[in-house]
Amino acid sequence: MRRIQHFIDGELRAGTSGRSSDVYNPATGEVQAQVDLASVAEVDQAVVSASAAAVEWAESSLTQRTQIMFRFRELLAGRVDELARIISSEHGKVISDAAGEVARGLENVEFACGIAHHLKGEINEQVSAGIEVYSLRQPLGVVAGITPFNFPAMVPSWMFATAIACGNAFICKPSERDPSASMLIAEWFIEAGLPPGVFSVVNGDKVAVDALIDHEDVAAISFVGSTPIASYVYNRGTAMGKRVQALGGAKNHMLVLPDADIDMAADAAVSAAYGSAGERCMAISALIAVGSVADELVEAISTRIPGIKVGAGDEPDAEMGPLITEEHCARVAGYVERAQEAGAVAVVDGSQADVPKNGFFYGPTLLDDVTPEMECYRDEIFGPVLVVVRVETFREAIDLINSNPFGNGTAIFTRDGGAARQFQHEVQVGMVGINVPIPVPVAYHSFGGWKSSLFGDTHMYGPEGVRFYTRAKAVTARWPDPSSSQIDLGFPRNN
Numbered sequence: 254m255r256r257i258q259h260f261i262d263g264e265l266r267a268g269t270s271g272r273s274s275d276v277y278n279p280a281t282g283e284v285q286a287q288v289d290l291a292s293v294a295e296v297d298q299a300v301v302s303a304s305a306a307a308v309e310w311a312e313s314s315l316t317q318r319t320q321i322m323f324r325f326r327e328l329l330a331g332r333v334d335e336l337a338r339i340i341s342s343e344h345g346k347v348i349s350d351a352a353g354e355v356a357r358g359l360e361n362v363e364f365a366c367g368i369a370h371h372l373k374g375e376i377n378e379q380v381s382a383g384i385e386v387y388s389l390r391q392p393l394g395v396v397a398g399i400t401p402f403n404f405p406a407m408v409p410s411w412m413f414a415t416a417i418a419c420g421n422a423f424i425c426k427p428s429e430r431d432p433s434a435s436m437l438i439a440e441w442f443i444e445a446g447l448p449p450g451v452f453s454v455v456n457g458d459k460v461a462v463d464a465l466i467d468h469e470d471v472a473a474i475s476f477v478g479s480t481p482i483a484s485y486v487y488n489r490g491t492a493m494g495k496r497v498q499a500l501g502g503a504k505n506h507m508l509v510l511p512d513a514d515i516d517m518a519a520d521a522a523v524s525a526a527y528g529s530a531g532e533r534c535m536a537i538s539a540l541i542a543v544g545s546v547a548d549e550l551v552e553a554i555s556t557r558i559p560g561i562k563v564g565a566g567d568e569p570d571a572e573m574g575p576l577i578t579e580e581h582c583a584r585v586a587g588y589v590e591r592a593q594e595a596g597a598v599a600v601v602d603g604s605q606a607d608v609p610k611n612g613f614f615y616g617p618t619l620l621d622d623v624t625p626e627m628e629c630y631r632d633e634i635f636g637p638v639l640v641v642v643r644v645e646t647f648r649e650a651i652d653l654i655n656s657n658p659f660g661n662g663t664a665i666f667t668r669d670g671g672a673a674r675q676f677q678h679e680v681q682v683g684m685v686g687i688n689v690p691i692p693v694p695v696a697y698h699s700f701g702g703w704k705s706s707l708f709g710d711t712h713m714y715g716p717e718g719v720r721f722y723t724r725a726k727a728v729t730a731r732w733p734d735p736s737s738s739q740i741d742l743g744f745p746r747n748n
């Protein structure tokens with residue numbers, strides 16, 4: 254059985270805790286590897302190595318850092334297919350989708366190649382006679398990233414690219430369900446010339462997460478995962494005095510107005526609800542149909558669903574793969590059953606779909622006549638289930654979205670510019686799409702939700718990522734004309 258170890262100090266390290274976890278191939282249901290789960294002592298070894306590396310790395314020139322980042326970019330860009338295959342085999346998503354996540358991750362590496370522009374300080378000349386004030390941004394030291402199963406390459410890239418380019422050492426704790434992408438990235442960084450210890454991987458579960466949060470030499474924690482764990486990591490980390498950004502779960506609404514292009518809206522809803530089997534934090538999971546559009550839209554979506562090819566990720570024509578585990582598959586099925594008991598109408602019931610029997614497959618599901626009190630509307634199901642809530646007015650739709658505890662992503666489909674403008678202005682959600690169903694910002698903007706979808710002050714990657722992974726220092730300097738020097742016991746005033 255393949256064994257997935259840790260990557261510490263520039264090399265593979267076998268786990269010594271005696272604990273490990275199964276890594277499945279969700280398309281077959283078989284265990285394909287065992288991943289070592291780190292102990293507190295193993296996390297400490299990674300932090301000791303990273304701390305030593307961070308000191309030297311912070312002293313490296315911007316030229317050195319960006320040259321390594323450019324080399325890494327070239328390696329990654331040339332190996333998208335290799336990475337996509339390993340992601341697909343452990344996560345289940347189809348290879349084209351996995352390649353898409355690598356491509357979006359690559360954008361963050363490309364952003365990091367231009368880090369020098371983002372680390373430019375600011376200066377005011379002559380704030381007082383002969384005095385300049387300038388601000389610098391310096392790295393934090395050792396920073397850690399704890400990542401979810403659903404984007405095993407892209408989400409770590411949101412963190413490590415900026416963190417490393419800013420001069421920090423980065424420790425990744427990937428999801429124990431699909432850890433191999435991070436391990437490959439660690440090896441490729443060494444190949445690109447990154448010094449050992451600047452990028453490490455500790456595999457593990459809660460023990461490793463807690464050890465990273467509690468370690469006094471870890472300066473900051475970036476987390477992406479479910480809301481309860483995001484809240485826990487944020488509270489525990491900030492209580493330790495650390496900087497924490499913790500991104501949580503979502504219930505992303507797509508609002509469709511009666512003037513929308515029905516075919517375009519239906520295509521977008523199907524793509525955004527069922528892509529990656531709904532296991533995306535930006536998946537559309539609630540469709541809010543305003544007024545007369547509902548019947549036509551539900552019909553258009555339901556006629557598209559049978560055309561979705563469900564299969565193993567490496568089948569050439571597969572469009573939707575399995576879910577991550579058997580338990581998760583059963584959880585999704587439970588939601589669909591209980592929704593129907595509560596009065597929702599299963600226009601398409603995924604439990605009846607013709608899907609492969611061996612793996613953790615569940616068919617695309619469309620639930621109509623869902624009301625906001627129903628569990629299937631309130632909870633993040635994180636599966637291929639789209640619920641339709643019918644409302645009478647645009648106002649009702651905005652109020653419904655704004656009363657939801659999550660605020661990650663949302664989209665409006667309309668041909669009315671004024672309505673779109675009002676939506677973007679009033680909606681209490683961090684990322685908004687206008688006729689764009691999955692509005693993940695490009696790498697030079699920042700990614701983050703509002704409300705229960707993000708704990709902390711800074712969004713991830715882009716300009717806010719640079720701020721998160723650096724701290725500011727303001728320098729007040731005087732290089733006076735020696736002839737003007739004099740003693741003055743008064744409080745310094747600006748003249």
Ligand code: NAD
Pocket residue numbers: 399400401402403404408426427428429457458459462463477478479480482483500501502503533534633635661702706
């Ligand atoms: P998860 O919260 O179960 O796990 C995330 C990470 O936390 C993993 O590395 C895991 O090992 C660790 N973890 C799990 N339980 C823990 C515990 N009790 N204590 C400490 N650490 C623990 O999330 P997941 O199932 O891997 O990912 C799916 C979730 O992530 C969904 O809710 C999804 O919406 C969310 N997500 C959010 C975003 C975003 O940008 N907001 C992006 C991707 C995924």
